[in-house]
Amino acid sequence: MKENLRRKPDLSPENRVAKRRRERIAIGFVAALVVGLTILEANLAAIGGTVTFTSNIIIFALININVILIVLLIFLVTRNVFKLIMDRKRNILGAKIRSRLVLIFISFSLIPTILLFIAATNITTTSIKSWIGSRVGLALTSALDIARGNLEKEAGSLAGLAEEAASAILRKGEAVSLDAALEAVRRGKSPDVALLVVGKGGVLGRGGDVPGEITSQIGSRLKGLEGNLRRRGALTFVSESYVSAVRLLPDGRAVVALKTIPPHEVSRIREITKAYDEYHQVRLLDDPIRASYVATLILITLLVVFAASWMGIYLARQITVPVQMLAEGTEKVASGDLDVRLDYQSSDEFGNLVGSFNRMTADLKEMKQSLEDANVSLSATFEELRRRSRFIETILTNISTGVIVIDRTGRIAMINRVAERLLAIKMDKVMGKPYKEVVREEHYETVRTLSRELAETPGGQVERQVDLTVGGKRISLRVSVTSLQGDDGEYMGLVVAFDDLSQAMRLQRIMAWREIARRIAHEIRNPLTPIQLSTERLERRFAPSHADDPAFAESTQTILSEVGSLKNLVEEFTRFARMPAPAFKEGNLPEELRTVVETFRSAHPGIAWEFEEEQTPPVWFDPFQIRRAMTNLLENAAAALAEKGRVVVRVAHEPTLGSVRISVGDDGPGIPPEDRDRLFEPYFSRKEGGTGLGLAIVSAVASDHQGTVKVRENVPRGAVFEIEFPVRPKGGG
Amino acid sequence: MRYIAISLIFIAVLATPVLSAGDSPKPRITDIHGRANGKEARVFFTLRKAFSPEMVEALKSGIEISFKTVVRVERVHRNWFNARLGEVTFSRSVRYDALSRVYHLNRGKGAELFPDIFTALAGMTRYEVIVPLDYEVTRGKRYRAYVRTRLDKVGLSEPLRSILFFSSLWDVETEWARGDISAP
Structure with a gap:
C-alpha cells in the first residue's frame, strides 16, 4: 500500500540546519560542562584534608549546577526522542528510518549498559559487604588489639622504671635536682627511654631526650587522666608514637617513664589504625557509600544511554536529512521549480548525490532556458510568418486579381475570393484537391495549352487572354501563370493570376460604339435636312398638280416620315456619343x-x-x-x-x-x-x-x-x- | 508547557535537601549569658542536640567532627539599630583515637585528650568565649550576645572522601540564638 508521506511544514531547510547545529552545540557544551564540573568537584574534595559539606558553597553550587545540567541534557535528548516519535506518528518523511536507527543504537547500548550497571552494582555491594564483613572487622580489631597489647606490654615494662624513679625522687628529696635524679635512674637504660616529672606547671624534670610534641601530648593526656591517676596512683597509656607509665607522687607530681616507638613501627601501627578507622567508617556509612556508587553508576548509565540516543539521532539525521532534502528538492523540480539548490556539504556519498542533484537542476534550468529562448524565437518567427501570411492573404483577398496557388504536387494550396467569383468555384470544395480534378472538361484544352507554353517559356511565366464560359456567362480573362522556384531552383508550384477583362472590353466596345455613333450621326445628319427641305418643296410645288396622284403624296410623306425617323435616330446617336463628363x-x-x-x-x-x-x-x-x-x-x-x-x-x-x-x-x-x-x-x-x-x-x-x-x-x-x-x-x- | 516542566524539575532539585532535612532534631543554642567588662565580654552558652546517635557512632569510628561557631556582641538600643561591638569565629573539633582509646578535643589551644566520650562531647557543647570589643562597655547599658553554630568539617578517611564528596552526611546548623549579658 502506498503511504502518503508528509513533509515537515514548519521550518525552512536553512533554519532547520541552524537549529540542529545549535542543539548539537548545546548538548556537547552541557556534556562537557558536566564532565568538567564533576572533575573539578572531585579535585576540590581531594584537595582539602577534610570535606566541608555545608559551608562549602562552591561545591554545593557546583553539585546543583551539575544536576541542573544533567537534567537539561536529559531534557534535550528526551525532547529529540519525543520529536522523533511524533514525527513517526505524523508519518514525516525520514522519521521511520531515524527512529529505527535510534532504536538500534539505544538497544545496542542500553542492554549491555544495563547489564553492566547491574553487575557493577552487585559487585560494589558485594565488595562493600565483604569489606565490612565480620572477618575483616575481627581481623582489624585483632590487629589493633595486638598492636595495643604490645604497646601496653611495653608500657607495663616501664612501670617499674617509673616506680624506681619515683622512689629515687622521694629518697633524695631536694638533695639533687630532678633532672639529675632522673638521669641517674635512666642511666644504663635504652636511649629511647626517657623520664619526666610533670607537675601543674608542666614538665618539671627530664631525663633523656623527649620530642617536644610528645611532651605536650603527655601533659594534655595527664590532664585528662588526672582523676584515674589520683585514684589508682599509677597507670600506663599508649600512643602510636610512644608508650608510657605514670607514677603519682604524694605531692601531686607525676613521674612519667616513656619510650618512643621507632618510626617504622609507628608507620605500621598507623596503617593498622587507619585501616581500622576506615573499616568502621565504611561500616557506618555503608548505605551512603552504596547509594553513592549506585548514583554514580546510574549517572554513567544515563549518560551512555543518552549519548547513544543522541548519537543515533545524529547519525540518523546524517542519513535522513540529505534524503529528505533530495525528496523535497525532487518534488519542487517536479512542480517546475528549477531554482532548487540543496545546501548540504559533505564529503560522503550523500554529499556527492546532493552535488549531482544540484548540477542536474542547474543543467535542467539551463536547458529549459535554452528551450524557452528557442521557443520565444520560434514564436516570434512564427508570428512574423503568420503576420506576413495574413498580410499576403489580405492582399490576395482584396486585390481585383484572382489568384490560385498550386503546390508542387499539383494540389490547390490557395485560392482567393476573386478567383472563386470569377471561376464560380467554392474554396472549401477545391482546397487541397488536384487542380486537374477541379478544371472542367471544357477548359482542358486551355489548361493544356497554357502548360505547354509554360514549359516552353524560359522565364517560367506565360500570360495570355482566355475566353471562358463560366456559369453560362462568357468572360474574358487575362491569365498569368508563373512557375514558383525556390532559392535552389527547385520547383515549388504554380501561381495562376486572373484578371477579368470583360468590363474593360465592354467599355472599349462602348467607346467604339460612341465613335461610330458620332460618325454616323455626322454623316447622316448633314444630308437629312436638304432631303427634308427638298421633299417639302416638291410637295408644295407639285402637290396640287398631282392631287389626283396619291402615289406622289404617299412618297413625299414617306420620305418626310423616314427623314424624321432618321433625325430621331441621329439625335439618339448624338446623345449617346456626346455624353458629357460627369459633374460630381x-x-x-x-x-x-x-x-x-x-x-x-x-x-x-x-x-x-x-x-x-x-x-x-x-x-x-x-x-x-x-x-x-x-x-x-x-x-x-x-x-x-x-x-x-x-x-x-x-x-x-x-x-x-x-x-x-x-x-x-x-x-x-x-x-x-x-x-x-x-x-x-x-x-x-x-x-x-x-x-x-x-x-x-x-x-x-x-x-x-x-x-x-x-x-x-x-x-x-x-x-x-x-x-x-x-x-x-x-x-x- | 516546556518551560513549566523545566521549572518544576529545577524546584524539585533545589527543594530535595530541605525536605529531607525536615525530620532530624534541630540543634540549638541555649543558656546564653555572660558579662562584659572593659573591652571584652565573656559569653557562656550550651550547644544542644548537636550530636545525633549517628554522629556519635561516626565519632567512635574515627571520623573527626568539627563545629564552627560565631559569637557576636551588640549593644542594644531601644529605638535604634543595635551596634555591633565585637565578633569572634572559632572552631572546635573532636576525634577518637582507637589505638590509645582517647578522644582528642581541640578547642584552639592544642589537643586535649579525654578517655571518655562524655567529657569530650561536653567540651564540644559547653562554651565559654571571650569576645574582644571595639570599645569599653558602659555600666547599666544593655548588651546582647548572638551565637550561631554549624557543622564545619567531617574528617572522613581518604578513600571515603572521594566516594562521598558530593553527599552531605548530616545537617547541623543552628539558628541565631541570643541572650543578654550583663555589664556590672
Missing part, C-alpha cells in the same frame, strides 16, 4: 432616386412601385446622369411589366466596400441568360421599337461613376439590375 457633387442619392420613382408611379399607376432605402451617407454623383440611367432602367421595367406587376427600387450602402448599390428589380419575364452578356452593348434590344441604347447609357453612366452595372435573375421571377459605385469616386470630391 455631393448629394442625397436616395432622395434623387425617390423623385424619379415618384414620376413613374404617376405615369404607370398599374405597377406597384416600391422604394426601399437604407441609412446612406452623402454620395458624390452626377444627378443628371443618375436620373437618366434610373429613368432608362425604370422604363425598361415598366415596358417589361406592361402596367401590371411590381418594381422594387432599393438603395443600399456597403460600408466595408465604401460603395452604394442601386438595384431595380421587377417580377416581369426576366432576361434570358444568353442575352445578358450583350445586354449593355449599344443597339442590342429585344424590345420592339427600342434603339438598344438605354442600357448602354446605363452602363456608360456606371462606368463614368467608376462603378459597374450587373443584371441577375430575380427570385421568383423577373430581373434585377444593380448599379454599384463608390460613395466618393476619384475626382468626385
Whole structure:
C-alpha cells in the first residue's frame, strides 16, 4: 500500500540546519560542562584534608549546577526522542528510518549498559559487604588489639622504671635536682627511654631526650587522666608514637617513664589504625557509600544511554536529512521549480548525490532556458510568418486579381475570393484537391495549352487572354501563370493570376460604339435636312398638280416620315456619343432616386412601385446622369411589366466596400441568360421599337461613376439590375 | 508547557535537601549569658542536640567532627539599630583515637585528650568565649550576645572522601540564638 508521506511544514531547510547545529552545540557544551564540573568537584574534595559539606558553597553550587545540567541534557535528548516519535506518528518523511536507527543504537547500548550497571552494582555491594564483613572487622580489631597489647606490654615494662624513679625522687628529696635524679635512674637504660616529672606547671624534670610534641601530648593526656591517676596512683597509656607509665607522687607530681616507638613501627601501627578507622567508617556509612556508587553508576548509565540516543539521532539525521532534502528538492523540480539548490556539504556519498542533484537542476534550468529562448524565437518567427501570411492573404483577398496557388504536387494550396467569383468555384470544395480534378472538361484544352507554353517559356511565366464560359456567362480573362522556384531552383508550384477583362472590353466596345455613333450621326445628319427641305418643296410645288396622284403624296410623306425617323435616330446617336463628363457633387442619392420613382408611379399607376432605402451617407454623383440611367432602367421595367406587376427600387450602402448599390428589380419575364452578356452593348434590344441604347447609357453612366452595372435573375421571377459605385469616386470630391 | 516542566524539575532539585532535612532534631543554642567588662565580654552558652546517635557512632569510628561557631556582641538600643561591638569565629573539633582509646578535643589551644566520650562531647557543647570589643562597655547599658553554630568539617578517611564528596552526611546548623549579658 502506498503511504502518503508528509513533509515537515514548519521550518525552512536553512533554519532547520541552524537549529540542529545549535542543539548539537548545546548538548556537547552541557556534556562537557558536566564532565568538567564533576572533575573539578572531585579535585576540590581531594584537595582539602577534610570535606566541608555545608559551608562549602562552591561545591554545593557546583553539585546543583551539575544536576541542573544533567537534567537539561536529559531534557534535550528526551525532547529529540519525543520529536522523533511524533514525527513517526505524523508519518514525516525520514522519521521511520531515524527512529529505527535510534532504536538500534539505544538497544545496542542500553542492554549491555544495563547489564553492566547491574553487575557493577552487585559487585560494589558485594565488595562493600565483604569489606565490612565480620572477618575483616575481627581481623582489624585483632590487629589493633595486638598492636595495643604490645604497646601496653611495653608500657607495663616501664612501670617499674617509673616506680624506681619515683622512689629515687622521694629518697633524695631536694638533695639533687630532678633532672639529675632522673638521669641517674635512666642511666644504663635504652636511649629511647626517657623520664619526666610533670607537675601543674608542666614538665618539671627530664631525663633523656623527649620530642617536644610528645611532651605536650603527655601533659594534655595527664590532664585528662588526672582523676584515674589520683585514684589508682599509677597507670600506663599508649600512643602510636610512644608508650608510657605514670607514677603519682604524694605531692601531686607525676613521674612519667616513656619510650618512643621507632618510626617504622609507628608507620605500621598507623596503617593498622587507619585501616581500622576506615573499616568502621565504611561500616557506618555503608548505605551512603552504596547509594553513592549506585548514583554514580546510574549517572554513567544515563549518560551512555543518552549519548547513544543522541548519537543515533545524529547519525540518523546524517542519513535522513540529505534524503529528505533530495525528496523535497525532487518534488519542487517536479512542480517546475528549477531554482532548487540543496545546501548540504559533505564529503560522503550523500554529499556527492546532493552535488549531482544540484548540477542536474542547474543543467535542467539551463536547458529549459535554452528551450524557452528557442521557443520565444520560434514564436516570434512564427508570428512574423503568420503576420506576413495574413498580410499576403489580405492582399490576395482584396486585390481585383484572382489568384490560385498550386503546390508542387499539383494540389490547390490557395485560392482567393476573386478567383472563386470569377471561376464560380467554392474554396472549401477545391482546397487541397488536384487542380486537374477541379478544371472542367471544357477548359482542358486551355489548361493544356497554357502548360505547354509554360514549359516552353524560359522565364517560367506565360500570360495570355482566355475566353471562358463560366456559369453560362462568357468572360474574358487575362491569365498569368508563373512557375514558383525556390532559392535552389527547385520547383515549388504554380501561381495562376486572373484578371477579368470583360468590363474593360465592354467599355472599349462602348467607346467604339460612341465613335461610330458620332460618325454616323455626322454623316447622316448633314444630308437629312436638304432631303427634308427638298421633299417639302416638291410637295408644295407639285402637290396640287398631282392631287389626283396619291402615289406622289404617299412618297413625299414617306420620305418626310423616314427623314424624321432618321433625325430621331441621329439625335439618339448624338446623345449617346456626346455624353458629357460627369459633374460630381455631393448629394442625397436616395432622395434623387425617390423623385424619379415618384414620376413613374404617376405615369404607370398599374405597377406597384416600391422604394426601399437604407441609412446612406452623402454620395458624390452626377444627378443628371443618375436620373437618366434610373429613368432608362425604370422604363425598361415598366415596358417589361406592361402596367401590371411590381418594381422594387432599393438603395443600399456597403460600408466595408465604401460603395452604394442601386438595384431595380421587377417580377416581369426576366432576361434570358444568353442575352445578358450583350445586354449593355449599344443597339442590342429585344424590345420592339427600342434603339438598344438605354442600357448602354446605363452602363456608360456606371462606368463614368467608376462603378459597374450587373443584371441577375430575380427570385421568383423577373430581373434585377444593380448599379454599384463608390460613395466618393476619384475626382468626385 | 516546556518551560513549566523545566521549572518544576529545577524546584524539585533545589527543594530535595530541605525536605529531607525536615525530620532530624534541630540543634540549638541555649543558656546564653555572660558579662562584659572593659573591652571584652565573656559569653557562656550550651550547644544542644548537636550530636545525633549517628554522629556519635561516626565519632567512635574515627571520623573527626568539627563545629564552627560565631559569637557576636551588640549593644542594644531601644529605638535604634543595635551596634555591633565585637565578633569572634572559632572552631572546635573532636576525634577518637582507637589505638590509645582517647578522644582528642581541640578547642584552639592544642589537643586535649579525654578517655571518655562524655567529657569530650561536653567540651564540644559547653562554651565559654571571650569576645574582644571595639570599645569599653558602659555600666547599666544593655548588651546582647548572638551565637550561631554549624557543622564545619567531617574528617572522613581518604578513600571515603572521594566516594562521598558530593553527599552531605548530616545537617547541623543552628539558628541565631541570643541572650543578654550583663555589664556590672
